[in-house]
Amino acid sequence: MRYLVTGGAGFIGSNIVDELLRRRHDVTVLDDFSSGKKENLAHAVKRIRLIRGDICDLEAAREACDGADYVLHLAARTSVPRSVKDPIETNRVNIDGTLNVLVAARDAKVRRVVYAASSAAYGETPTLPKVETMLSDPISPYGVTKLVGEMYARVFGHAYGLENVSIRYFNVFGPRQDPTSQYSGVLSRFMLAVIEGAAPVVYGDGEQSRDFTYVDNVVDISLRACEAPGASGKVFNGGTGIRISLNDVLKLLGEITGGSIHAKYDRPRAGDILHSQANIDLAVQLLGYHPRVDFEEGLRRTWNWYSEAFVKK
Numbered sequence: 001m002r003y004l005v006t007g008g009a010g011f012i013g014s015n016i017v018d019e020l021l022r023r024r025h026d027v028t029v030l031d032d033f034s035s036g037k038k039e040n041l042a043h044a045v046k047r048i049r050l051i052r053g054d055i056c057d058l059e060a061a062r063e064a065c066d067g068a069d070y071v072l073h074l075a076a077r078t079s080v081p082r083s084v085k086d087p088i089e090t091n092r093v094n095i096d097g098t099l100n101v102l103v104a105a106r107d108a109k110v111r112r113v114v115y116a117a118s119s120a121a122y123g124e125t126p127t128l129p130k131v132e133t134m135l136s137d138p139i140s141p142y143g144v145t146k147l148v149g150e151m152y153a154r155v156f157g158h159a160y161g162l163e164n165v166s167i168r169y170f171n172v173f174g175p176r177q178d179p180t181s182q183y184s185g186v187l188s189r190f191m192l193a194v195i196e197g198a199a200p201v202v203y204g205d206g207e208q209s210r211d212f213t214y215v216d217n218v219v220d221i222s223l224r225a226c227e228a229p230g231a232s233g234k235v236f237n238g239g240t241g242i243r244i245s246l247n248d249v250l251k252l253l254g255e256i257t258g259g260s261i262h263a264k265y266d267r268p269r270a271g272d273i274l275h276s277q278a279n280i281d282l283a284v285q286l287l288g289y290h291p292r293v294d295f296e297e298g299l300r301r302t303w304n305w306y307s308e309a310f311v312k313k
């Protein structure tokens with residue numbers, strides 16, 4: 001089968017590319033390398049069709065969709081704090097760009113688009129765990145854009161018959177997550193701090209909790225979503241069903257790295273939510289998804305990768 005992965009040079013996208021190549025599929029990547037990295041595809045570049053381009057350019061989206069059976073659409077501005085600072089740019093890429101990808105996928109008659117949606121769509125709704133049928137109530141511009149993306153995907157199903165599935169990823173972590181910017185995922189920042197002998201920074205009291213999901217699990221659910229019968233038009237939570245507080249993460253990381261970790265606590269950040277946890281019943285039922293790698297194992301694997309990638313430099 002022929003797959004297009006938009007954002008395929010990024011953290012999650014490049015892990016999806018690896019699994020598709022392992023399964024011997026044809027892969028095209030469309031990426032503008034705004035946050036993605038050549039290194040993420042270094043081992044794969046000879047085996048894929050790589051298009052350096054912007055999803056906001058309809059012609060680039062059309063070129064990438066040409067001949068594709070499935071489109072995994074991950075390209076996006078992914079930072080919540082950055083979306084608070086610059087909502088117009090996040091809106092442009094995540095909404096206008098997504099619309100281009102959907103138009104191009106429709107016209108290329110692809111079998112299905114799988115959209116990388118986000119748990120940010122739930123915002124601060126108090127009920128835990130989050131169920132897909134709950135009211136969406138995002139509290140950041142990023143959350144709004146990711147919700148609009150899944151609504152557009154569904155509308156393309158209704159209006160044009162384009163099959164679509166949205167997976168709301170919950171705090172994904174693992175190898176290749178970029179720890180070097182202030183906008184990086186919290187686990188990657190914790191790991192870099194430990195490697196550098198610095199105190200990890202926790203925004204808030206550390207009792208906020210997340211459904212941290214190891215990247216192999218979201219690769220698995222996303223590929224299941226491409227082919228699962230009866231899934232089109234639906235939104236699924238892509239998490240583990242378990243949440244863990246940042247303070248407990250630091251304790252476990254201390255055990256894995258062989259020392260206790262003393263964090264520096266700072267003020268909470270605008271747009272950050274307090275707790276997040278997925279109900280994954282629908283994905284279990286319709287996609288046959290079961291998280292294969294638990295949090296502790298994922299943390300170990302991620303630590304092993306970071307200590308190779310960053311210590312030896």
Ligand SMILES: NC(=O)c1ccc[n+]([C@@H]2O[C@H](COP(=O)([O-])OP(=O)(O)OC[C@H]3O[C@@H](n4cnc5c(N)ncnc54)[C@H](O)[C@@H]3O)[C@@H](O)[C@H]2O)c1
Pocket residue numbers: 006007008009010011012013030031032033034035036037053054055056073074075076077078093097116117118119146168169170171172173185
């Ligand atoms: N990491 C998470 O925890 C998480 C949680 C929920 C949803 N998501 C979604 O998953 C997807 C992938 O996230 P990630 O964590 O791998 O981030 P990432 O920043 O590593 O990947 C995003 C990729 O998209 C590319 N990109 C950005 N703008 C582009 C544009 N205009 N045209 C072409 N390519 C562009 C970047 O260069 C990068 O390679 C995103 O859609 C994100 O919203 C991620």
